[in-house]
Amino acid sequence: MDRARIRNFSIIAHIDHGKTTLSDRLLHRTGTISDRDMQNQLLDSMDLERERGITIKAHPVTMYYTALDGERYELNLIDTPGHVDFAYEVSRSLSACEGALLIVDAAQGVEAQTVANVHLAMKQDLAIIPLINKIDLPHANVDLVRRQLEDILAIPGEDAIACSAKEGIGIEEILEAIVHRVPAPKETGANSLQALVVDSVYNTFKGVVNYIRVFTGELRAGMNARLYHSGRTVEIKEVGSFNPKPYTRDCLTAGETGYFTANIKSPSDVKMGDSLLDARNPAPPLSGFHEVHPMVFSGIYPIDASDYEHLKVNLAKLQLNDAAFQYQAESSVALGFGFRCGFLGLLHMEIVQERLRREYDMDIIATYPSVIYRVQLTDGEWHEIDNPVFLPEPTFIEQIEEPMVKAFIMCPNDNIGDMLALVSEKRGLLDHTETLDSTRVMMICRLPLNEILIDFHDRIKSITRGYGSMDYEHDGYEASDMVKLDMLVNTDSVDAFSSIVHRTKAEGRGRALAAKLKEVIPRQQFAVAIQAAIGGKIVARETVRAFRKDVTAKCYGGDITRKRKLLEKQKEGKKRMKSIGSVNIPQEAFIAVLKA
Amino acid sequence: MSTTPGTPTHGEPGWSARPVRHLYVHVPFCASKCEYCAFYSEASEGELVNRYVRALITELGIVANELAPETVFFGGGTPTLLNCRQWEQVLDALHRLGLDRPAEWTVECNPATLSLDKARLLRERGVNRVSMGVQSLDEDLLDRLGRVHSRDMAFRSYDILRQAGFDNVNLDLMFAIPGQSLETWQRTLTEALAMQSEHLSSYEVIYEEDTPLYVQLKAGRFDVDEDLACEMYDLLVSTARDRGFQQYEVANFASGAVGADGLASRVCRHNVAYWRGRSFHAVGPSASGFVGGVRTRNRANTRLYCDTLEQGERAIDQRDELPPLARAAEIAGFGLRMNLGWPFADFVAATGFDLREEWGDDLRWLVDQGWGELLSDRFRLTDTGLRFADQVIERLLRPEQS
Numbered sequence: 002m003d004r005a006r007i008r009n010f011s012i013i014a015h016i017d018h019g020k021t022t023l024s025d026r027l028l029h030r031t032g033t034i035s036d037r038d039m040q041n042q043l044l045d046s047m048d049l050e051r052e053r054g055i056t057i058k059a060h061p062v063t064m065y066y067t068a069l070d071g072e073r074y075e076l077n078l079i080d081t082p083g084h085v086d087f088a089y090e091v092s093r094s095l096s097a098c099e100g101a102l103l104i105v106d107a108a109q110g111v112e113a114q115t116v117a118n119v120h121l122a123m124k125q126d127l128a129i130i131p132l133i134n135k136i137d138l139p140h141a142n143v144d145l146v147r148r149q150l151e152d153i154l155a156i157p158g159e160d161a162i163a164c165s166a167k168e169g170i171g172i173e174e175i176l177e178a179i180v181h182r183v184p185a186p187k188e189t190g191a192n193s194l195q196a197l198v199v200d201s202v203y204n205t206f207k208g209v210v211n212y213i214r215v216f217t218g219e220l221r222a223g224m225n226a227r228l229y230h231s232g233r234t235v236e237i238k239e240v241g242s243f244n245p246k247p248y249t250r251d252c253l254t255a256g257e258t259g260y261f262t263a264n265i266k267s268p269s270d271v272k273m274g275d276s277l278l279d280a281r282n283p284a285p286p287l288s289g290f291h292e293v294h295p296m297v298f299s300g301i302y303p304i305d306a307s308d309y310e311h312l313k314v315n316l317a318k319l320q321l322n323d324a325a326f327q328y329q330a331e332s333s334v335a336l337g338f339g340f341r342c343g344f345l346g347l348l349h350m351e352i353v354q355e356r357l358r359r360e361y362d363m364d365i366i367a368t369y370p371s372v373i374y375r376v377q378l379t380d381g382e383w384h385e386i387d388n389p390v391f392l393p394e395p396t397f398i399e400q401i402e403e404p405m406v407k408a409f410i411m412c413p414n415d416n417i418g419d420m421l422a423l424v425s426e427k428r429g430l431l432d433h434t435e436t437l438d439s440t441r442v443m444m445i446c447r448l449p450l451n452e453i454l455i456d457f458h459d460r461i462k463s464i465t466r467g468y469g470s471m472d473y474e475h476d477g478y479e480a481s482d483m484v485k486l487d488m489l490v491n492t493d494s495v496d497a498f499s500s501i502v503h504r505t506k507a508e509g510r511g512r513a514l515a516a517k518l519k520e521v522i523p524r525q526q527f528a529v530a531i532q533a534a535i536g537g538k539i540v541a542r543e544t545v546r547a548f549r550k551d552v553t554a555k556c557y558g559g560d561i562t563r564k565r566k567l568l569e570k571q572k573e574g575k576k577r578m579k580s581i582g583s584v585n586i587p588q589e590a591f592i593a594v595l596k597a
Numbered sequence: 598m599s600t601t602p603g604t605p606t607h608g609e610p611g612w613s614a615r616p617v618r619h620l621y622v623h624v625p626f627c628a629s630k631c632e633y634c635a636f637y638s639e640a641s642e643g644e645l646v647n648r649y650v651r652a653l654i655t656e657l658g659i660v661a662n663e664l665a666p667e668t669v670f671f672g673g674g675t676p677t678l679l680n681c682r683q684w685e686q687v688l689d690a691l692h693r694l695g696l697d698r699p700a701e702w703t704v705e706c707n708p709a710t711l712s713l714d715k716a717r718l719l720r721e722r723g724v725n726r727v728s729m730g731v732q733s734l735d736e737d738l739l740d741r742l743g744r745v746h747s748r749d750m751a752f753r754s755y756d757i758l759r760q761a762g763f764d765n766v767n768l769d770l771m772f773a774i775p776g777q778s779l780e781t782w783q784r785t786l787t788e789a790l791a792m793q794s795e796h797l798s799s800y801e802v803i804y805e806e807d808t809p810l811y812v813q814l815k816a817g818r819f820d821v822d823e824d825l826a827c828e829m830y831d832l833l834v835s836t837a838r839d840r841g842f843q844q845y846e847v848a849n850f851a852s853g854a855v856g857a858d859g860l861a862s863r864v865c866r867h868n869v870a871y872w873r874g875r876s877f878h879a880v881g882p883s884a885s886g887f888v889g890g891v892r893t894r895n896r897a898n899t900r901l902y903c904d905t906l907e908q909g910e911r912a913i914d915q916r917d918e919l920p921p922l923a924r925a926a927e928i929a930g931f932g933l934r935m936n937l938g939w940p941f942a943d944f945v946a947a948t949g950f951d952l953r954e955e956w957g958d959d960l961r962w963l964v965d966q967g968w969g970e971l972l973s974d975r976f977r978l979t980d981t982g983l984r985f986a987d988q989v990i991e992r993l994l995r996p997e998q999s
Contacts, residue, residue, distance in 0.1 A: 562892045
C-alpha cells in the first residue's frame with residue numbers, strides 16, 4: 002500500500018469507557034469481521050482480560066476502508082494495554098502510531114487513566130482524536146465532557162466526535178477523522194529497513210511471533226535482519242498482517258504493521274521496543290528504547306513441595322507471552338523452594354498469580370509484595386533489596402530510600418476531606434489540586450509506591466462509592482525511615498509474612514497482622530503464639546488456643562461411613578495447608594496477610 | 598515387600614466370614630422430631646406403620662439365611678412406637694426365621710412410649726436389653742431438645758422395665774446441651790446413676806446439618822462452650838468410674854465383672870461388633886449394614902422402601918465399597934475408640950493387615966503426641982488420645998485409590 006494511504010492509530014481510554022466495543026465496531030464497519038464473527042471483545046483473547054475489562058497484549062489489526070473521497074485506505078489499529086502498570090507497553094504501542102483515538106465516557110467524564118494515557122500520547126506527539134462515547138446513555142453530558150477535555154487536557158472541545166460504539170452512532174465520522182486527522186506515516190530519512198518490535202507472542206509451531214511497525218524500507222521473508230538492542234541477527238521466515246486473524250504477506254513496507262517470525266525459540270531473546278534493521282546495511286536504530294524493569298516483587302511458592310518442577314514449567318510458559326514478567330529460583334525457610342517474581346505493578350502481579358491458579362490450576366502461595374528499596378550500608382555501598390529477608394541488620398544500614406510515585410486521583414468534591422486523610426495515612430503529600438468541573442477535582446499527590454501496593458485503589462473506590470479513580474507514574478526515590486516487620490508463629494519467623502514498612506506504621510501493622518492471623522490460623526492440638534517483631538522487639542502478641550478435645554460424639558454402625566467421609570475431607574484439606582514448624586497454616590492465611 | 602499394596606498380607610479379613618452374626622433393625626417412626634436429630638424418621642401414621650411392618654418382615658426373610666445372630670438391635674426412630682399387635686407380627690417373623698435367640702437382644706425405647714404390656718411382651722419373646730433415651734432429667738433441657746417425655750416419665754418407664762423383668766438396661770444421656778450448666782449436668786448424672794442401670798451411654802450434643810439445633814447455632818442463638826463441654830466430659834468419666842462403671846468406649850460405660858476379653862460383662866456386644874469391624878446386616882428404611890467388606894444403606898424414605906420390598910427386592914440405594922487397605926484403615930481408626938484399643942491379633946483377624954506394619958509411623962506419632970500407648974499385645978489410646986479420637990481416625994485413614 003502506498004504510504005500516503007496508510008494510517009496507524011491506537012485507542013486510549015479509561016477502563017470501561019468502551020475501547021473494546023469501539024474496536025469491534027470499527028472492524029465490523031470496515032468489513033474486517035462479519036456479522037457472524039462479531040462476538041464481543043474480539044481482541045481480548047485471554048479470559049482474565051475479558052473479566053477485568055483490560056487488554057494486556059497489544060495486537061495489531063489491519064482494516065481497509067474506502068473513504069468519502071473515494072480512496073481506499075489501510076487503517077492499522079494497534080491495540081494498547083489500558084493500565085498504567087503497562088505504561089511502557091502503552092508507550093511502545095503508541096510510538097508505532099501517528100494518531101490516537103481518545104475515548105471519554107459521556108456519563109463518567111475524564112478519569113485518572115484518561116489523563117495518564119493522554120500524557121503518554123502527547124509525549125509521542127500523536128494526533129489525538131477525542132471521542133465522547135456512550136452518548137445514548139441517559140446521564141450523558143456531552144457539553145460537560147467537552148469542557149473537561151479543554152480544561153484538564155488542553156484538547157479543543159469542538160474537535161470531539163460524539164458517538165456511541167454500542168449503538169453504532171458516529172462510526173463513519175470516526176473513520177473519516179482517522180483518514181483526515183491522523184497523518185500518513187513519515188519518512189525517517191534512513192536508507193534501509195527500520196522497524197519497531199511492539200510485542201510478541203509465543204507459538205508452538207513458529208516460535209516467537211513478533212508484532213512490528215515498519216518505519217522505513219521493507220521487510221521480506223528470507224532477509225537477514227538485525228535486532229539492534231539484543232544484538233542478534235536472524236533470518237526472517239515469515240511476514241504477515243492481521244485481519245484480525247493472521248495471514249501471510251510477501252512483504253511489509255514502510256508505514257505498515259504486521260508480524261514476523263524468525264525461528265526465535267525464546268521470547269527472552271527479543272527485547273520489546275527493539276529496532277529491527279537490515280543486517281547487511283543497518284540504518285540507525287529508532288529512538289525511545291529502554292529495558293523493562295519490574296517494580297514489584299513477590300515470592301511464589303507451591304503449596305505442595307512436589308509441585309515445584311510443575312510450577313517452574315508453568316512460569317516459563319507464562320513468560321513466553323509476558324516478557325515483562327521475570328522470575329528466578331529462591332528458597333524460603335518457611336515455604337521451601339519457590340520463585341522470586343518481578344512484576345510491572347500490582348495489577349500485573351495479580352494477573353500472573355490469578356492465571357497460575359486458574360489457567361494452570363496450581364495451588365500457590367504468594368508472599369507479601371515488596372518494592373525495590375535502595376539501601377546504603379555503613380561502608381557506603383548501595384544495594385537494591387526487593388525481598389525483606391535480605392534486608393541487612395539495622396546496625397549495618399546507613400539509610401534506606403524507597404520508590405515514589407506521582408498519583409493522579411480524581412474524586413467528587415464531597416470526598417476531598419476523606420481523600421486527603423487517606424493520602425496522608427499513606428504517607429503522601431498533596432502537590433496541587435485541579436478543578437475538573439463543578440463536581441469533581443483531580444488531586445496530584447506524591448506517595449511512596451509501597452503504600453499504594455495493596456488496598457489504595459480499593460479504598461479510593463470505597464470512599465467515593467465507586468466514583469473516584471487513580472493512576473500513577475513512577476517518580477524517583479526518596480530517603481525514608483523503613484524497618485523490617487517480622488511475624489513469628491510459635492517463635493519461628495515466617496519469612497513469607499515479613500515486610501518492610503515505615504517505622505511509624507510498623508507497630509500498628511504488626512498488631513493488625515497478628516489479629517488477622519489469629520482469625521485464620523485454625524486451632525491445633527497445642528496453643529499457637531503469633532507475634533509481631535520489629536528488629537527483635539516484640540510489639541504484638543496473639544494466641545490461638547489449643548483444642549482440648551474433639552466432639553466426643555456417639556459413633557455406631559450407621560455413623561461410620563458418613564464420619565469417615567467427613568474425616569477424609571478434613572485430611573485432604575490439611576494437605577493443602579503449609580506446615581511451618583508443627584503449625585498448619587492454610588492458604589487463606591497467606592492471602593489474608595496481603596489484605597491486613 | 599513383594600505384595601501389592603492394598604492386599605491383606607495376613608490372611609482373609611474377618612468381614613468375609615459367614616454366617617453374619619449381628620442384625621440391626623431400624624424403626625423409622627417418632628412421635629415427634631427432636632431438635633438435635635438427623636436420623637431418618639417420620640411421624641407415624643397407622644397404615645404406613647402396618648405397611649412398614651410387612652416390608653420389614655419381607656426384608657428379614659431375604660437376609661435370614663445369611664444370618665445366625667449373636668446380637669440383635671432394634672433402633673430408631675422409636676421402636677417402642679409400634680403397638681403390641683405390630684410387635685407381635687415382627688416377633689413372630691423373627692421366630693419363624695430362627696433369628697430370635699441371640700445372646701443379646703436390645704430394643705431402644707423412649708420413656709413416653711412404654712407401657713407395661715409392651716415391655717412384658719418384648720421380655721417374654723426374648724428381648725433381654727433395653728436402651729432408654731433419657732437424654733436429660735432437667736425439664737427445661739428436655740423442652741430445649743424437643744423431647745416429648747418429662748423427667749417423671751423417665752423414672753416411671755424405668756420402673757416399668759424392671760417390673761417387666763429387664764435386668765440389662767442402658768440409659769442414654771446428653772451433655773453440652775445449649776443452656777446446660779455444669780451443675781444441671783452433675784444433677785442429671787447423679788440422678789441417672791442412682792437409678793442403677795447396668796449401662797450408660799453419654800455423649801456430647803452434635804450439631805448435624807439439617808437439624809433445628811444446627812440452624813439455631815448458625816443463627817447465633819447460642820455459642821458452643823468448649824471448655825464447659827470438656828469439664829462435663831471429665832465429670833462424666835470420673836463419676837462413672839467412681840460408681841464402678843468401666844469406660845469401654847469414648848461414649849460408653851458398662852458395669853459387671855471384667856471378663857477374659859478385658860470387657861465388663863454388661864457392655865453392649867452389638868456395638869462392640871461395630872467398632873471391631875464385624876459384619877452385620879441391617880434392615881429397615883435408611884439402615885446401614887456391613888457385609889462382605891461393603892457398607893450399604895437402605896432407601897431412607899419409608900414409602901419408597903416399602904415400594905421396593907413389595908417387589909420382593911431389598912431397598913439398598915447406597916453402596917460404599919473400599920479397597921481392603923482403606924477399609925482396614927477405617928476399622929483401625931474406629932476400633933481405637935474403644936479403651937482397650939486394638940489387640941494386634943484381633944486386628945489381623947478382622948482385616949488381614951498388621952496394625953504395626955501398615956500404620957507403624959502413625960502409631961509412633963500417636964505415642965509421641967501422648968495420645969497412644971504401645972503395649973506388647975496391643976495398641977490403645979490414652980485418656981487424652983480418646984478425646985481426639987476423630988483426629989486419630991483421620992490420621993490412620995488411607996486414600997481410597999491405593
